[in-house]
Amino acid sequence: MPNRTPSRVPARKEQAKSPIQVIGRMMRLLDLLAEHPEPLGLKQIAQYTGLHPSTAHRILNAMAADRMVDRVEPGSYRLGMRLLELGNLVKSRISVRELALPAMRELHAQTGETVNLSVRHDDEIVYVERTSSGRSAMRVVHVVGARAALHITSAGKLFLLEEGFAKVREYAKRTGLVPHTKNSIASVTLLERDLARIQRQGWATDNEETELGVRCVAAAIRDDGGHLIAALSLSTPTERMKPHWGPLVKAAADKISHAIGHVPGVRIGTH
């Protein structure tokens, strides 16, 4: 197909993925504007995207009419307010629980162990969802709605770490770090050391700290703003816990984060 663009810079090969050219071009324009925080002039836009200035102008105008892009001044464009509205709409419709379930089932199928989803509520974590089967007679069951202190659960430790060490000391003073078993972490120093290790390895553990004979691994679930909103955890009888399940839980949690819209490295808003 003889695409008779003069000796214009090739820029990039016309991507064939879009069944409709105009929409593909629209996306290239949005991509470009997304990459540049400052408003761009029509000339640059045309050059970067490889579109004819006339074409770029026409499409940008159409988008501006629907507030998808903002024409800040003649010939100067940036991403528009409509995107903010639609984005918030998408966000408001996300349910962590629903999006987490497939990955939870998969993790459960791989391990055969109980998988929990929990969120923070004050100084405790609350179990929000669970997948377990009758495959094994002996299994760890947390009732949905049950709660537990932050410092004695793998999921809780993730929330403590998120707040930073200053707040951890406040938490310790406030609650007194009441131990539940002989393995529970009862000193701030040990807790901080444990949190540092969690930060390094990417997932948290609970070595019979909530209940003797029960071990857990947990990993963080983050939203589009990079904020910790939930924790995915795996609970097993001590003797059945496998070392490689840590990364496995981490991977499942990352998959859920991705489904929610999390992009590693992105952090918006001030907590």
Place this chain on the structure above:
Amino acid sequence: MPNRTPSRVPARKEQAKSPIQVIGRMMRLLDLLAEHPEPLGLKQIAQYTGLHPSTAHRILNAMAADRMVDRVEPGSYRLGMRLLELGNLVKSRISVRELALPAMRELHAQTGETVNLSVRHDDEIVYVERTSSGRSAMRVVHVVGARAALHITSAGKLFLLEEGFAKVREYAKRTGLVPHTKNSIASVTLLERDLARIQRQGWATDNEETELGVRCVAAAIRDDGGHLIAALSLSTPTERMKPHWGPLVKAAADKISHAIGHVPGVRIGTH
């Protein structure tokens, strides 16, 4: 009426605002998906938008390829993740937001009422951020991204005042000062009188002019050039509004302006 598409119903007159039909149709699809939280089937989409099923399908596919819409299962569509990403980008580029949040939270803590941050966009104000809690069952909630006319909101009046009385008359002529409630200011004379009062006292009010039963107070947020860039407002049910909250909102707005780099008296650049 049988759904047989032969006697094609116009559904709605093709809106002529988009210079490119495909983009206009895309917007209609996005609008429809925005209105419906649950995923929609192709058949319904085609019916609601008046598009041919084949056309709707083709456009939706193109959008799905770029993740603007999400094809949750064959023939079932909803708004896509890309919108969340782009929306966050837009949001992150409104820097006032971040700097305003601490003061907004403080003001919220002092009053217990909903605090809004808004900016001007054309002849409307757009709500950019909100702090509200579940402390009180009854509260005033503006959706982030929502818009409202300038002359019926306390925040909007600040922007009108900023432009001077000459431009206010232009605005009045342009928009017709459409009233929203029986309290809305619908005459230029009254509007000018209100603006003069706002200028004297340093903050703006909205006495059930947007919605009956709701009152607001707003104050200006200015950048280092002395330009009005945003407005901080407090919305309450009429009976809960306290007279001393005016100065309080003004003080909070001034604090934000200071954080941005505003120095009272400084005014640079044009207009």
Place this chain on the structure above:
DNA sequence: TCGCGGCGTTTCACATCATGAGATAGAATC
């Protein structure tokens, strides 16, 4: 088991619609 109806998807000849070279307008620079 077979046939039927509904739905999403794909196809393809047609003509509508987006295209881009060029003209125009407007703003900055020399």
Place this chain on the structure above:
DNA sequence: GATTCTATCTCATGATGTGAAACGCCGCGA
């Protein structure tokens, strides 16, 4: 005031999106 940038508009051209119809798939009921 001439020059040279832009952004915007115009319009003949044919590439490109259109939609009726055909296809394939599934579930339902006979």
